[in-house]
Structures are given as structure tokens and as C-alpha cells.
Amino acid sequence: MAFLEIKDLQVDYATDEGVVHALNHVDLELHQGETLGLVGETGASKTTMAKCIMRLLPQRTGRIHSGKIIYQDQDLLQASDQEMRKIRGAHIAMIFQDPMTSLNPVLTVGEQIAEAVENHRHCSKAEAMRRAEEMLELVGIPAQRVGEYPHQFSGGMKQRVVIAIALACDPKLLIADEPTTALDVTIQAQVLEMMQALKEKLNTSMLLITHDLGVVAQNCDHVAVIYAGEIVEYGTVRDVFKRMSHPYTRGLFTSIPQVNADVKRLIPIPGMMPDPTQLPAGCKFCTRCQFADDRCRREHPGLYPVEGIHTARCFRLEKGGSLT
């Protein structure tokens, strides 16, 4: 029984330029205590997915077409605003991409952590503040900085505060949307390590959104590769890394430098992500795929099993074949 289950999720944005098909029939599962990595390049609707689970899509433009997000036997898409508020923060918490902008500049970090606590535990202000101090210590910030404002912290420290806010109410699921992208490389590893440790300590499940396969390799149990609003490959990190079965996953892999491999040059994925208002009819990746044939342009491939739970969305796997 999955802990969080996304079924056939379809999300659109209505913009001036037309309807953007952000998520197209996405199915995804997340198990208790595991970390699922969601990988894809900019514009692949990774953030949309996260906001959709939190029900934080922009109200005016975002529209959930169909689908279910089942968390603890409850469909989050059917939950009332009131119910959703009780789930947000207490059950599911989120860490946003850019720590520079995700903290309120006019409130102290203590107030911002305590706000979550007060809200869900209905405790006194003093108790909530004590919890805030505790959380700060937990993420490696001295408790006496509780009364300081965000502008007094560095980027990495801010992200620690954001993490403290997210974990303040012991959520069961943590959604981290590119938590380290905006940080210096040296800080990235620290923050990720800390998140990993806290996750294990608090037994939290995590949905880790990133474009960095390295981050996935180090932190995740399962990985889902998303392209143009579609899951194109899914499996355990081990399986997927061992046997990359979708051309896009391969492209992602060969476009990043490897320290231990003797590769002369990086191979970028040619072309650009298709215009999300006019997605191709067949395989979404066909415009950039070196293996694409007529069928790929015409028909939309389903998910084909590779091995065990490992699946990929490519016709080349139809008959149990492999990529190479």
C-alpha cells in the first residue's frame, strides 16, 4: 500500500498564449520512509507536481483536469480548504526552490517557525517559540538567533531555516523542490546531508525534485524522470542508473560530467523542450530523440516494463528490447 499515490493527474494552465498542458496523465507512488527523486529539466512541470500535491497551484490560471492524489486513504484533490490547511505543514510540508525569497522579510525566523507550530499544535506562543529554538538547533543554527530577521542570514542558512519551518510539525511527507539549486556548490552538499540525516531521524518520506542526477544518486531510493509533463522512466535508483531505458534519461546522464569516466566531451541533448501549448501528438520526446521513427511521431507510447518495477515510456522496449 503506497503512502502517497498520484493517479492519472492532468493539470493545465490557462495563459494568454493558450492552454499549457503542464501534467499529462501522471501516475506516481511514494512509499513510507522512502525518498523519491523527481528529475527533469527546467519547464518539465516538476514544480507543478509539487504544488499540486500541496494544492497550491495559482487559483486563477491553474486547473486540475482529472486525477487523484491519495494520501492516507483521502483524495487530496477532493479535500476542503479547511482539511487541506490541517494537512499542509502538519502532514505534508514543502521546501521551496529559492531560500532568498521564500522567507517573509518582515518576520523573525523564530516567528516564522513558531507560526507553523502554533497553527497545528494550538500551543502557547512561548511553547511554539521554544520549539522554534529547538528546530533551529536541529538544523545547525544557534538558538539565540531566533529573534533575527531573514536578511541577517546567508543563503545556505536561510535554506536551513526553511527546512526548520517545514519539519517543525514532524510532517510525514516532505516535498523538496530543488532545495539546493540556488545555493553555492559547497553549501549544497551540507544541506543535502543534513536533510538526509533529519529525514532518517524523523522517519519522514520525501519527494525530492531536482534536475541533478548526482543528487538523486546520493539521496534517493526511487527515481521518476519527467519530461514535458509526463513520467518517462521510473524505477529504483539502482535499476535506472544501471540500465537507463529512455533516450531522455540517457541524454540527461551523458550531458553531465563524470569524474570517474573517461569521456572526451559532454553530449548535450539537442533541441529544446517542445512548446507546452503545442505538444507533439506522439512521443513527446520525438523531436529530440535520435532513435525517433514515424511511429514515435504518430503514436503515444505507454510505459513498458524493463525489469521489476522499472518502467520506461519508449517503443523500443515494447518487445522487451533494450536501448542499445
Add this chain to the structure above:
Amino acid sequence: MWRYILKRLVMLIPVMLGTILVVYFIMDLSDVDPARVILGDAATEETVAQLHEELGLDDPFLVRYGRYIWDLLHGDMGQSYTYHTAVSDQIMQRLPNTFLLAGTGILLSVIIGIPIGVLAAKKQYSLFDNVSMVLCLFGAASPAFWIGLVLVLVFSLHLGIFPASGMGRGFFGVLRSLVLPAITLSLHSTAMAARTTRSSMLETIRQDYVDTARAKGVSESTITVRHMLRNALIPVITAVGLNFGVLLGGSVLTETVFAWPGIGRYVIEAIKLKDIPSVLGCVVTLSVMFTVVNLLVDLLYAFVDPRIKAQYKQGRGRAK
């Protein structure tokens, strides 16, 4: 912080001296001969010249300006030509009334304008948003004195609810006579406050920290006030502060329409009677009031935004 306030207060001195210099200079361009006004048309050239000597009217400009400042420091704004009393007395008698009117006006524009702006932004493109913004456009474009006339026409002459002019006696009398002038005076700044609040709120609504707050499960009303409005306030405070100047100017018109016994009406009477010291006194008073309000606004920023407070603590001004 206190050091910054002190610094600002010290810096206020040259600004005030400059302000008074400008006003004094403008009024000095007048070709009205004070001695002539005091003595009347019947006086001989000789007596006029004698009074010139006595009052030091022929001294160089800067000397007279210096003397005016010196007297001002002693609370002396000269003698009114028409009332034959101290200008300062006349002004002090009327100042509380102008304070009351302008204060109520600012208060009204804040407690009406800001909520309208917040609601309009929260419900962008809704009927409420459209209607209130159209009303604000009209409000900002209407001459305040005309609105006053229309209000008098409707509420005094036709409905008889509020007095058309003057200031009532007793608490309720004053209150009743305050309603129409205060509404008239506040109209423009209410419209500006609502418009500024709306556009500033629309900026903050999109900020990431609002999503962070939502992700915490905080209720929408708390998010609106604590996370959106507090961050949206700086431009609103700036607009309201700047509008206080417009409001003080408007008080001259409003006080004239409603025969409100304040400085604004006094200055117009004084102009018509060519009572230069009174005009000068009134203009100086209004300008000083505005300067002080500007300082208060600058200090208010620090209470709203800790980043500005930090700048102040380091003795730096607000980055403009």
C-alpha cells in the same frame, strides 16, 4: 535607532530653515507695502517712511529673514495687519481645528482605503475590484471642493443630516460638523491609498514566502494580513505620507467650502486682506507640519520593515 532619530531631528533644522527661506522669499516678492497697509491710505509718505525705519523693512533680505527666524524661535510670527494681534495667537487658535480635520481625513483614508485595496487585490478582476477601482479613478480625478459642494447639496440642503458649514459645539456637535469636511478632504487620499495598496498587494501576493506560509497550513486571513499586507505597506505609507501634503493643500479648499475655522480658511482671508505676516505664518506652519509628517513617515518605515530599521541603526538613511 535613537541616534538615527536624533540625527534626523538635527537634519530637520536646515530643511526647516530652507523651507522658511523659500516661503519668506516668495512672500517677499509681494509688492504690498506693509507700512502702507498698517497705516492706511490716508497716511503721509513721511509717516510711512518712518514706520519702514521702525520695522526695519528696508534692511537687506537676509537680515530680515534672520530676524524673522529669530522671532519665530521666540514664538513670534509678527503682528497681523488686520486683526492687530499676534499672528501666532491667531494660528494657535486655529491650529487644533486644522489638526482635527486633517487627522480625521488621514485616518479615514487609511481605514477605508487600505481594506478596499487589500480586498480588490485579493479578488483581482472581480466585480468588487472593478467597481472599487473605477470609484477610485473618479475619486482621484474629482476636485475635492466640488465633492464638498455636492455633499453639502445632498446631506445638508436636501436631507438636512449634517450642517453645511461651521464647527459645532460640544463633542457631538463637533463630530457632526466634522463628517462632511473630513469625507471631502479624505476622498483623494482614500482613492490613492486604495490604489497603492492594491498594486502593492498584487506584488506581494506572488511572492514565494506567501506560498511558504500557505505550505505551513496558515489560514488565508492570517496570510493576507501578516504575510501580504505587512510587506505591502511600505509603498502605502509612502503614498499616504506624500498625500498628506495634498491633504494640507486640500484643507485650504475644504475649510473654505465648509467655513471650517482652521488655518486654511485663515490664509485665504489673509490673502484677500493682503495681510502678509498672517499668510507667511500660515504657510510656514503648514510646511513645518508637512516636514514633520515626512519625518514621522520615514521613522514609521523602520517599524514595518526590519531591513530599513537595520539601515537606520547603522546610521544610514533609507535607500531610495
Add this chain to the structure above:
Amino acid sequence: MSEKKTSAAMCEKPVDAIVTGVQSRGLWADAWRRFRKDRLATVGLVVILFLVAVAIATLIIDWATHNAIYDQYVIKQNLSMKLAGPSLEHIFGCDEYGRDILFRLIWGTRYSLFIGIVSILFALICGGVLGAVAGFYSGWIDNLIMRVMDIFLSIPSMVMAIAIVSALGTGTFNLLLSISVPQIPRLARIVRASVMSVKDREFVEAARAVGAGDALIIFKYVIPNCLAPIIVQASLNVGTAILNIAGLSFLGIGVEAPAPEWGSILNAARTYMRDAWHISIIPGLVIMLTVLSLNLVGDGLRDALDPKLKN
């Protein structure tokens, strides 16, 4: 560092585009297209153009008829029609001297509009020069100019206008001055800010590199590139100016009687409010619609010239 930036930019764009400041033609054509799309702003512009046409038409009529119509219908008193209400003959009724209000409103257009526009143009020239010099040279000149502007800013504009008129006496020129002077510091600030934001851009450096003098740089490169915010502010200020003109005339210290200035028609309304409501309603509506149109045009210009600001 700036050198690097320049050369990087040069690779992307043709050199002359950099020197003339890429934006010139495309921006204005684009802005006009966006402006046209804004229905309210277009309506505002039509109203303003109509009023300008009316004002010019009355001037031509006065010139052609040697003020005959002006004297006969706008100025001449006809006490038998004193405070007459609206009728077929006088659709907006008559004022306290029996003069047709519609005629007075039509002939009054020139005061509000021309004094409003000219006073802001004057303020724009003074404020523009001061602001441009302050912004371009910075340092002590900037400091001196801006501190003086701060002092002017600390006097409420209407209060300063009243002071100027009361010192200089009433009359069209003094009125113009009294409306104009308080606006100078406001416009100077805007010009200074935009000059400062433009003066270090690549095309200015490129011009300097080929030996252009300060004056040439300011007039040819800097000013054209910071016109957008200046135009927006100026169009909004004309509205304020018209309100102030009406206010001063209402107080009896603006345009001198018997000239049919809109605000001065309202001045009479106060005395006769009980007997003739029409005098107080219609001129105010006309002023409001004029200022409203100007504000709509100003807002439309702002959205059209700086699409980023629009939400």
C-alpha cells in the same frame, strides 16, 4: 568589468543599435500598439484630443469674430436669466449673471487645458534640466540640487501655489507660475532617477568612447532613453495641475473674473447653492472627466511603455 559587458553586448547586437540605444523605434511602435489595446486609455486620449480641439476652435472663433461671440454669450450679463435652470435654450442653465453655462464651459476649456499643459511643460523643462544635471554629474552638484529640491518638496504644492499667487497677485501668468513651480522638484526627481539608470548603460559608454561631449550625450542618448517615465509622470501631473488651477480659481485667486474658468464657475455655485444646484454639479463633472481622462492616458502610457509594471 563594464568593458567586458560592452564587448559581450556588441557580439549580440549590431554596433549602431548599441550606440543609438536599441530601444528607439521599436519601443514607441510597440508602446503605441499596446496603448491602442487599452480601451480606457484610448477613450481618455480621445476625450483629451476633443477638448484640445474645442479649446483651439474657440480661439479661432474669437480671432475670426474679434471676440464678438465671446463678448455676447460668454461675458455679457443678462440678469433676466439669473440662475435660470436647464432648459432647451440653455441646456446647462445660467449662472448668477444670467450667462449660459454651456458657453462658459466651452470657452473655459482653454484655461484648464492650456495653463495645465504649459505649466507642466515649463516645470518639465526646469525640472528636466536640474534633474538631468544632478543625475548625470552626481557628486556635489547632485547633492546641492537635490537638497534644494527636497526643501521645495517639503512645502505642499497647493500651499506653495497659494503663497506665490498671494505674493505676486492674480493673473494668468502668475497662476501659471504658481502651478508650475511646485511641480519642478517632483519632475526633477523622476528625471534624475531615470538619467542615473541610463547613464552607465553600454550605448552611453560607446558614445563616450567615440568622443561625444556631455551635452551631446545627454540630449542625444540619455534623454531619449529615459523619456518613458518622464512622459508618464508629466501626463499625470497635468491632471493635478488642472485640479489645482480649478482650486485656486474656486478660492478666487486663480484666473480673474469674468473669464469663464471652470473652477471660478463653481465659486459662484457656493453662494447660490440653495437656489441653483445645476451650477455646482456640471462644472465639477467637466473638471472630473477631464482629469479622469488625463489619468487614464497616464496610466495607459505607463502600462504601454513599461509592460513589466502591468499585472
